[in-house]
Amino acid sequence: MTDLPTSPFPALLVGLPILVATLSLFFRPRGKAVVGLMGCLLTGGLGLIALVEVMQQGTVIHILGGWDPPLGILLRMDSLAAVFIGMTAVVGVFISLYAWWFFRAREATNGGFPLFWPLWLFLWAGLNGLFLSNDLFNLFVTIEVIGMSAVALAVLSGKTAAQIAGLRYLLAAITGSMAYLFGVALIYGSTGTLDLGLLRQVLEPGATTTFALLVITLGLMIKMAGFPFHFWLPPAHSSALAPVSALLSALVVKGAFYILLRLWMEVFGVSITFSAGQLIGLAGAIAVIWGSWQAFMQTSLKLIVAHSSVAQLGYLLMIFPLLILAPGVAAGSADWLSPAWTAGVYQVMAHAFAKASFFLSAGIIIMALGHDHKGSLRDLASRMPMTVMAIGIAGVSLIGLPPSGGFFAKWMLLKGIFLSGQWWWAPVVLAGSFLTAGYVFMLLRLAFATAREKEPFRPVPKGLEVCALLLALGSFLIVLPAEYLIQFLESSEAFGSGIQSIMEGGTYGND
């Protein structure tokens, strides 16, 4: 482990945003925004440079304090982490630019929400830290950084609805992290280490490991709003300021998913049964159908988009049953593992780009019209063609029509489903797509319909529309380097691996 090349980037990716956030506190509101934006661009650039570094060098590490695990903490940047960091960098930079114009436009009335910048930089540092962390307890600290800054951003608007939703979100987040930490305590007690790499070697199956897996999964499911713990997500995401909604749905919920994936695949393999995977998949499937249906029934644009997040996150959970091999299936013969992993990573990226673009567009519409009732979208195509185009493109990616990133993800998911013979998931994927098509086309139909009476309309800065459109295009462009990207991802140990599930009925090792 420690013979891997050392790089300063992992440390910088966490340290720098927090340093800039701290510095920005010294400035007055306008200065906070300038320093904050600079910090965001810097962090984004750093993320991309780090991605290139990993592409050239392979996995890099940073041994914090010079103390080897298990006593010390190791930051580890493999290709999976690098791709997530790169995605955060790109989406983060666009959202930051949008936020700059968005808050400039409202500076006169609301003071421009200067606290957005330090909080967002803290959030970014937390996300980078989470992707890089290789230590169970350190992961807890990073999810707390993410959780607190995310809730603080969500309540920034000062609206009552946002604050009630924010408190619900915060209580769910604290409960989730405490459940996670209970699992960590049990794992530490039974192995004496917190390092993921060492844990994989020493973790033994048993009642304690199974229970730890249960509470850790429970905690992370609460954090990523997996069914049935999705209740906090729609109100929190829909009541936040537009750039914040985009951040929350594009990036924050993916953090918990990333840990869940890593821990299941890299650490807890010894305790996972085939039916556990099916259960998670079932939760995902219900989320897909329920979330899409709810989105279809909503009347305001932001609520539609927020419910759609529940559904899109459901797809992510549906890759878990595919990655767990039934007893007796050899890992070598399972040719559906790579498509399933690809589906997961691409679903994360496509959703991040498309959903960010969707929320940013919703923010533009609210800024122009003053509200976001879906009926008001009438005749928007002639007045804001760029925004409607962004919604259209992002919507196509969410539905999963070719040649979008969303299509690629769902196609790979279906491929994995059929190759593995778990055909019962396929109708869910298709039904989800149809329901998504339902609400996306409903919105587009309204946008192109002629209005009976013209609503008052305020012009919005062009920069906002460009950011939303570029992000929407991003959800298509990610398909172009697919082949190269998958090849790169395969250099990560986790990517393409499956779990040899243990027999049902608990054949515990040392019971």
Next chain:
Amino acid sequence: METYQIYILTSAVLFVIGMGGVFMARHFIKKIIATIIMGGGVFLCFVSFAQRDALTFADPVPHALVITGIVVAVASAAFALALARRIYQLTGEESFTNDK
């Protein structure tokens, strides 16, 4: 029965009490207190293991983790309390109205 075994059982009980409290309590403040009780259970679990693994002194790593954890938990609880009080000022509500 050794000391650490008593407390480790207590830790599980506290964790479940706290978890139940988060879901079942109605008042904001009680929900926040419940999260702290949950945390108390988790930290007790860590510290019990530290005592079990003691040589000349108890295992220092869980102690350090717990100190970190307590501070983090208190920071989020303080934030939750601030939000709860703000909501009470704005609406006069002391619990989620459409609570499950």
Next chain:
Amino acid sequence: MMIKEVITVILLLVGCFFFLAGTLGVLRFPDLFSRLHALTKADNLGLGFIAAGMALHIASPWAALKIISIWLFTLLASSTTCYLIARFQKEQDQPKNGKEPG
């Protein structure tokens, strides 16, 4: 040696008695003022006896000093709190301008 231990035990027992009396008082007394009285006076006395017993028991004078200072700080804190609570209650009991006591 023997005598010192006997004195310690006696001091601890007396301290326990006062604590018990104080607790009983808090539970049984009718109103806030008499409860405060039980809580602060009897309990502080009890703590004082226990502290004295422990100080005698511990050989090192440095540790004994620490124990005594614990008692002094508790005295300071509890008398201040007692005074503040009592004053608050008194203000509540004598409403100005006919306002209802809350």
Next chain:
Amino acid sequence: MSVLIDLLLAILTVYLALQCLLAQRLSQSVFLFFAFGLALALAWVRLGAVDVAITEAAIAAGFMGVLFLDALRDFSPAVSENQEDLKAVQNPPSKNATKSLLLPRLALGLGLGLFLLIALEAVWKTPDGGGLTAAAVALLPESGVEHPVTAVLLNFRAYDTWLEIGVILLGLLAIYAAGGINLYRKPGVAAKDPLLRQVILFSTPVLFLFGAFLLYFGKTGPGGAFQAAVLWGAIGIMLHLGGWPVFAVLPRWLGQLILTLGLGFFLVLGFLFMARGDALFEYPPAYAGILILIVETLAAISIAAALTTIYANINQMQEEPKQNESTT
């Protein structure tokens, strides 16, 4: 005999936790919460975790308890009964409504009971992983301090501790975000009581000295930055209550500097050594002791300032006028 004490303490802790959640009046909950925190602190002393006990008593029970106590001024001023009971009196629910509420609660209760059984089995059967005591002992001489917990906090796992100091600052920012957009508030109403002010003035230097003692003692025994910070934070809170709002009278930049010094210096020091070619937070063993002491001192100052400011902000939420609603 000693098992009996532990058993009693364990039962007391569980009882207090339950009562705290079941209490009818909010004030009871809050006072039982103090008691719960102190019982837990005793449990930690029994388990040989003196550092944790001090932290628990000071931050979890003390600071958090004070915040809860302060919140009592706010929620349902005159009526302290549970809100649901009050509502039930005002408009008695139909039998159906009670029934529909009872069933999910029963299911939840049963589920929790089952969960408790699995949890008890899991913790009871935890295999002995051995912990990291031996590893920590082996590397202690290189850490620059003699107390193993301080070595883990400030050297072996300094990254976690640094992030944690960040979380405290983040908590303060989050409270600003929840309360509105003003970074600075004017001080609240000062306590007029002469006795209170005298007691506060008397306690301030004592608490300061005690905090400094804990901070320095952290090198060799239980104590350290967090414990010291809470004591110093208590000074700030008391001064605030006594009518000397320390942070509101400081110039703005100085206040910010004090708040961010711990986090910033910790990181900048780390970056400096990184520029030399070491890893982040890697200290040369020869200087580790003194560097850790400096980092701890600054961290303690910053945390104390953050705790004071958090209290001052939450304390003044009541007087804060309603913020005008803004459109998304």
